[in-house]
Amino acid sequence: MVDKPAPDASRRSEKSRRAIYDAALALVGEVGYPKTTVEGIAARAGVGKQTIYRWWSSKADVLLEAFLDLGEQAALAAREAGQGAPRTYALPDTGDLAADLKLVLRATVDELLDPRFEAPSRALAAEGVVNEQLGREFVTKLLEPQLQLYVDRLRAAQDAGHVRPGVDPRIALELFVSPLAQRWLQRTAPISHEYTDTLVDYALHGLAPRDA
């Protein structure tokens, strides 16, 4: 047996890696996904094209990793600011489902309104709508892992008797996550903390009267 090589990340210069992520996110936000190239990212990051190809196989790979990193940075910042557990690992579970969901969705609203996040996210989401392969990769690697955190939280709520036993958590989470996503993506209406609080209340307690 030989020693395992060090993981990719550790062989990369942290500074170059960050510069490449920043360049990729800025570029895709400015010119869109189709016009973003590995050459363009390299030029903007001040590295050679081969440096990028040594670590990633395509512009899609660079971007997906840059987004994962952006999410991790946001989670780290939120943790440091004391705004709950990092979103990438588990949702908070204080035993109060409504309060926990409201906290996380408020943080998501803040993230969606953050200009660093907005343009590149829109560019990638738009490409995913028409480019099925990238769309599926984007969902599998970025979106679905985040949605699974809601599944876990809703399962725990089911165990605690706070969600009806027959409810499918993977569908249930869409009642509050998807409205926010659609308002943001399609600009159908403004988003705010008050709005996501309302979504959580409606989803948990239903639109029909209690005696219906």
Added chain:
Amino acid sequence: MVDKPAPDASRRSEKSRRAIYDAALALVGEVGYPKTTVEGIAARAGVGKQTIYRWWSSKADVLLEAFLDLGEQAALAAREAGQGAPRTYALPDTGDLAADLKLVLRATVDELLDPRFEAPSRALAAEGVVNEQLGREFVTKLLEPQLQLYVDRLRAAQDAGHVRPGVDPRIALELFVSPLAQRWLQRTAPISHEYTDTLVDYALHGLAPRDA
């Protein structure tokens, strides 16, 4: 007082109009919004560029009208097939809110899975994500009028005591409309009649137990 001129629509040759709509929808589905041009639409429809500019001021105008027409055609077909009232005027109101919503959402699932509809709709939606002006026009002229039909139906349900008095219908409709939109747009999971039926049940009765 002079006689009003005949409305635009009546002055257009129905055949040319249909050919232009078909060409515009097919082209945007194939090459995307940025590469769709009035010249390309004219060539494909077999009409002169000036014919298009006589009736519409831009490719965005042609496309928005082509989509409105597609929606009207679908509503007409649904009415002829006895699948309820046309979606463009009012949602069915049988007094059974759950049944009415399920009927309409099932028809929407069928429309979203219709290949004639899928490619052009994706192209326009993707462009709307990154192109704020087109996105807002798309929402104002196409999406919001459809959402307002849900507002009307939910208001009627409120009057009948089937929806809680404090609920804002414009937000409430998003609990079942947005999940379907997100699954379709972002391909997060498959869509089906069973799925939209479940959304309606969850939204009306809530995720929390009745005694919570």
